Amino acid sequence: MASYEIPKGIAASKADENAHVCAHMFIVVGPSGTGKSTLLGHLMDVRKSCGMSRSTTTRAPRGTEVNGVEYDFVDIPTFEKKIANGDFAEYANVFGNYYGTPHSMIADNVNAGRDVLFDIDVQGARNLKKQYPGAWCILIAPPSMAVLEKRLRGRGTDAPEVIEKRLNTARSELAETGLFDFMIVNDDLETAKSQIVALYDMLSLRAAH
Numbered sequence: 001m002a003s004y005e006i007p008k009g010i011a012a013s014k015a016d017e018n019a020h021v022c023a024h025m026f027i028v029v030g031p032s033g034t035g036k037s038t039l040l041g042h043l044m045d046v047r048k049s050c051g052m053s054r055s056t057t058t059r060a061p062r063g064t065e066v067n068g069v070e071y072d073f074v075d076i077p078t079f080e081k082k083i084a085n086g087d088f089a090e091y092a093n094v095f096g097n098y099y100g101t102p103h104s105m106i107a108d109n110v111n112a113g114r115d116v117l118f119d120i121d122v123q124g125a126r127n128l129k130k131q132y133p134g135a136w137c138i139l140i141a142p143p144s145m146a147v148l149e150k151r152l153r154g155r156g157t158d159a160p161e162v163i164e165k166r167l168n169t170a171r172s173e174l175a176e177t178g179l180f181d182f183m184i185v186n187d188d189l190e191t192a193k194s195q196i197v198a199l200y201d202m203l204s205l206r207a208a209h
């Protein structure tokens with residue numbers, strides 16, 4: 001049988017795990033409480049070709065969060081030292097805390113042949129898109145503001161004044177136009193889970209763009 005070379009920069013068949021020649025980046029954006037971590041957690045469970053970019057933050061861990069799992073939790077001087085060292089591909093102040101994407105998270109995943117998933121805010125998404133124009137930006141939208149408020153309160157991890165701040169920010173984030181390539185409305189969770197997997201499956205097969 002004749003063999004052929006996969007053109008450089010074209011995503012190879014997932015049938016050969018070692019043949020992944022082009023990593024894709026998926027920036028998932030949406031108001032806090034809209035279900036981003038739930039959906040990304042599902043995608044990570046069912047698609048082993050994905051790697052999550054773990055951010056660094058000065059926010060305190062909440063609930064069952066563990067350092068080095070959901071985030072790398074650091075103090076403000078440590079974060080500022082990392083900024084000065086140029087360690088971040090992007091960073092932003094969100095709800096009064098620093099959050100940043102280390103360059104190493106992108107490099108480690110790409111070098112391991114994985115597509116990279118990001119859960120970051122709109123400022124971060126805009127900055128990353130500037131550096132990586134081929135990255136896909138996916139908005140996870142709540143079915144309504146009332147549902148979003150219910151989820152934030154139901155999660156039980158934030159004080160009432162923090163929830164208020166998150167709801168106000170949500171309105172402006174949802175009004176951001178021109179940034180998002182796709183939108184998933186997270187109403188019924190099972191539907192949204194299949195939509196994010198279907199979107200990933202389609203986009204990860206796309207040739208470099």
Ligand code: ADP
Binds near residue numbers: 034152186188189192
């Ligand atoms: P984010 O990462 O966007 O801040 P989470 O994934 O933490 O949001 O979700 C916020 C809360 O809403 C969690 O308690 C989660 O279990 C719940 N949730 C997520 N998606 C749905 C859904 N489709 N229906 C009902 N509850 C949901």
Ligand code: 5GP
Binds near residue numbers: 030031055056092122
């Ligand atoms: P939370 O405190 O709920 O974990 O996150 C608050 C917000 O910060 C979310 O919108 C989340 O997407 C965003 N965020 C998390 N990590 C980063 C990051 O590295 N960079 C930026 N710009 N935003 C981030």
